[in-house]
Amino acid sequence: MPHTPDPVQTLRDHITAWQRGETTRDDLIRVLLRVPPEDGQVVHDVIHDLCGGDVLPGTTHGTTADDWRAELMASRARTWRVPEVAGLLVGPEVLVLTDGRTGAVLRESGTQCLPASVCASMMLLCETIVMAHTALDQEELLKLQRQRVDATSTSLSEIDRIP
Template sequence: MTTPFLDGEAGPLLDAVLAWQRGELPRDTLVQTLSGVPTDQGADIQGLIGALCQRVQSASASPSGSGQGEGVDSWRAELMGSRARAWAYPDIAGLLVGPEVILLVDSREGVVLRGDAAACLPASVCGSLVLLCQTIVMAQSAVDAQELQKLQQQRIESTSTSLSEIKPIR
């Protein structure tokens, strides 16, 4: 099964991200566009992540730093303020919309988007971020929200520690 994004016509999702980074599209509109991808079309998000990482690598941007990234507390605050969206099996992907950044991840790769910059995430944190997205989504509709909040906090602390090693993009 092919999707419109992967067919190449397209790139409406990629076009939306690039328009946002050029200042031609409001952030809320980009978030609505990304959130509007149906939960069974995670392949579209995976394709977008791949295209964005390819662009970052083509531009020879440094995808990760050597320990001089944002601090654990900074990432923890970003993740605590995040809204999430998750796409279901078999094309699992996640979207985290924080106060300053937008993260798109699947289990193999991910990208951090900020204003006019982007950076690819190391594969080692992508699985944790997908789990974080799924946890936040579950917590939003769970009966036992208190227990899931503890799980969310644990995942945020674990993920923010890993993300703190990524060179910041400004």
């Protein structure tokens, strides 16, 4: 019987490989984005794995509130809703994984666990970015549908009817 790889360990291995310089940040992001929406438990378990064991020290010296604000304002987000809630923020310099109670800031130089007081805010930010993006996508879709209907109406009105 073939061995099925553990998805939690696979993600953990990709994170470690990136931090050791064996893969790129973009490759790690692609791996994270391939986790299906219904596999929130996998991301949840990775977060707890990262923050439950020996964590590599993250370099935070030189990081100001303005730096963090700029990082978060430039972030893209992804969420998983089932069976556990989890979120990913992809900033210019860092990746943040959170489930609202536990969180990890991933840098090429290491992993830093977030204080519990920050994790709920990070999860809320993930959800807000995703909701805003979804609303914009829906608005754009409705706009395109209206344009198509208008274009079709105009085209049909220009066709001469047969008397």
